[in-house]
Amino acid sequence: MGYTEIFVTIILALLLFLAHQNRLFPWNWPLIKLVPTLYLKSHELYDKITQILTENNSTIVFKTSWFTKTDILVTSDPANVQHILNSRYSIYQRGSEFRKAFDFFGNAIFLKDIEEWKEEKKFTHAFYKENQFHKTYFKVIHQTLEKSLIPVLDHMSLQSQVLDMQILFNRYMLDTTCLLVTGSDPGSLRIGFPKSPLLDAMDDMAEIVFCRHILPERVWKLQRWLGIGKEKKTAKACNILNQTIADYVYEKQELAAMNQENGDDFDVLKFYLSKAVTKGSMKYTEKGFLAANVMTLLYAGRDTSAALLTWFFYLISRNPLAEKKILAEIRQNFPPRKHFLPSAEELSKLLYLHCALCESLRLFPTTPVVIREPIKEDVLPSGHRVDENTKVILCSYAMGRMPEIWGEDCKEFKPERWMLAGKGGIKHVGSNRFLGFGSGPWACPGKELAFTRMKAVAATILHNFNVEVVPAGQTVCPGVSAVLTVKHGLKAIVSSKWI
Numbered sequence: 001m002g003y004t005e006i007f008v009t010i011i012l013a014l015l016l017f018l019a020h021q022n023r024l025f026p027w028n029w030p031l032i033k034l035v036p037t038l039y040l041k042s043h044e045l046y047d048k049i050t051q052i053l054t055e056n057n058s059t060i061v062f063k064t065s066w067f068t069k070t071d072i073l074v075t076s077d078p079a080n081v082q083h084i085l086n087s088r089y090s091i092y093q094r095g096s097e098f099r100k101a102f103d104f105f106g107n108a109i110f111l112k113d114i115e116e117w118k119e120e121k122k123f124t125h126a127f128y129k130e131n132q133f134h135k136t137y138f139k140v141i142h143q144t145l146e147k148s149l150i151p152v153l154d155h156m157s158l159q160s161q162v163l164d165m166q167i168l169f170n171r172y173m174l175d176t177t178c179l180l181v182t183g184s185d186p187g188s189l190r191i192g193f194p195k196s197p198l199l200d201a202m203d204d205m206a207e208i209v210f211c212r213h214i215l216p217e218r219v220w221k222l223q224r225w226l227g228i229g230k231e232k233k234t235a236k237a238c239n240i241l242n243q244t245i246a247d248y249v250y251e252k253q254e255l256a257a258m259n260q261e262n263g264d265d266f267d268v269l270k271f272y273l274s275k276a277v278t279k280g281s282m283k284y285t286e287k288g289f290l291a292a293n294v295m296t297l298l299y300a301g302r303d304t305s306a307a308l309l310t311w312f313f314y315l316i317s318r319n320p321l322a323e324k325k326i327l328a329e330i331r332q333n334f335p336p337r338k339h340f341l342p343s344a345e346e347l348s349k350l351l352y353l354h355c356a357l358c359e360s361l362r363l364f365p366t367t368p369v370v371i372r373e374p375i376k377e378d379v380l381p382s383g384h385r386v387d388e389n390t391k392v393i394l395c396s397y398a399m400g401r402m403p404e405i406w407g408e409d410c411k412e413f414k415p416e417r418w419m420l421a422g423k424g425g426i427k428h429v430g431s432n433r434f435l436g437f438g439s440g441p442w443a444c445p446g447k448e449l450a451f452t453r454m455k456a457v458a459a460t461i462l463h464n465f466n467v468e469v470v471p472a473g474q475t476v477c478p479g480v481s482a483v484l485t486v487k488h489g490l491k492a493i494v495s496s497k498w499i
């Protein structure tokens, strides 16, 4: 913990003590219970919230309006989730605080309120339906496995070096996403893990966003002004991010203007530019608009998948029986060939692996909370009243660990719970009970893409390498970031299966 956090903790403790003595504001036990966790044991934050929700019938209100003008309602109640994200989604928007926390994204579509979002979505989400996009997606997955991931792991295996799996996945996801979105390879996944300013800047901004969500706006704005705490990194990280993305956009615009875009390969920027021309809309060719949507895809496509794969490898290292079943399924469907790259059809046969990824997402949802702000007064199915001064937090993490939804064995890793009995398919679980990919109009459009890529990476690694998670001296727990990453990464030693 840094000096700023110690300072904030002391000030907060003092404030609470004095206020309690003088009865300045209502004594709010759940909040008091949470404060030390927020600052002292941030990795236990989600477990603490889960415990508080369990003790309070799945919904709790933190009365913070005396200080921040906003009360915070946290819920893991499926009826509330259904109500907020589906039945009455038009009054629960992402909201102004959300926009402020993500201000460095500029004009991104995911920050817009519903009407504008609906309009822009027709343009920004159109590429998901393109055949050429899916072909290039698969090509990029293979190319990065063959030219980057496998050589890096072969090298590590020969050296018997300890490897951080999370760093490996972050780099793989960054390079594939960037290739797909901009047509350029940042080359971050290479032997020796070269320094990647783009990667560092993305990580710094993800931490900053998380802190902006949990700290009152006045506090993080003050920190930014004073250049202290996490906010001190903002200016530098923002500059690197904006400059790198602006360069990608500029390069693509230049090529398009000179009519020098070669090859059949798809990339999202090229698609946006050509579609904007056919639509004749200036708005869609603006640098700011393009850059904001490139940044959205870089984040959405990289962090969530890299973090989930890391949790997956951690969970199977602790559940040897599940790992054995995954390996048997891979052996059954892949030819016994070194460095074999699976096709879409071969990947679709890996049902147990698919279930194991769903199960990892249930226990460690990489988007641990979904945040909404009501634009008018409403009453939730749980009976709680909310209004424009309430921030609503849907806690996916707690939902994944509720016995009412998943049974008494909810804390155990059991991929079987996702298997469709007898029919050999995957069980559908309603998004009001499993929020891993969100729900309602803002749900994740990249879900299927994410599964394809994660399965390709996991199966290629498990087919070619033994992965031994280093047991000694390693604490595996959630980090403090907008995405549920593994705080200190996941250290492992890999060895080739084919020597």
Ligand code: HEM
Pocket (backbone or CB within 6 Å): 109, 110, 296, 297, 300, 301, 302, 304, 305, 308, 361, 366, 367, 370, 371, 435, 436, 437, 438, 439, 442, 443, 444, 445, 446, 447, 449, 450
């Ligand atoms: C394990 C992988 C992934 C997980 C767990 C995940 C999860 C989510 C969740 C929970 C949301 C909704 C957030 C909210 O309602 O506020 C979301 C939105 C989004 N996701 Fe994903 N995602 C993943 C991978 C991807 C990939 C690979 C892409 C694209 C290539 C993608 C693109 C997006 C976009 C663009 C949005 C914003 C949608 C909008 O508001 O218009 N995601 N994701």
